[in-house]
Amino acid sequence: MKFSINRKKLIYILISAAIIIVGGPWLYTSLFRDKPLNPFNETSINNDGVTATTGEIELSGDWKLIDESQVGYRIKERIALKTFETVGRSSEVTGSLKILDSQITQTTFEVDMRTFQSDSGGRDAQFNGRIM
Known part of the structure; x- marks a missing residue:
């Protein structure tokens, strides 16, 4: 045939x-395709009960991240001739730094890399598997 x-x-x-x-x-x-997450916002600290001082502010000492801290990534990816911004975030971050005489002398930050989340479950699976 x-x-x-x-x-x-x-x-x-x-x-x-x-x-x-x-x-x-x-x-x-x-x-x-979903829109990426917005850029991080600066968080204002509640100033209730704080009094103004004159002169220099003493920064020396140990500083720790607050519980609401986040860490993230933002990358550009190209799919089907279009460029997109991809964002992932995690709230599982802890850390501290030490300041002495206006200089940072020691820092420690830890992030649970398995907790990053983006707008796509498929991307999260790739990030937690092949990429990390």
Whole structure:
């Protein structure tokens, strides 16, 4: 049995395949991709009960991160000819630093890298598996 396809049908098939291969991922990333998380916000510290002083403020001493601290990553990725900003964050961070005479003399920070979360479960699986 001989298979025969005319040239016109072959051209239609190839053009359709090219549209699906290029257009499919572009359409998916345009319609279904979530927006990345907003950049970190600076947290204001409640100043109730604090009195103003004159002169220099003494910074020397040991400082620790507060429980609400976060650590994150923000990278650019390219999918289907489009560039996106990807963000992941974790609140599982602890740390401290020591200041002596306006100089940081010692720092310690620890992050549980398994706790990073982004806007995509698939990306989180890659981050926690292949990447880390």
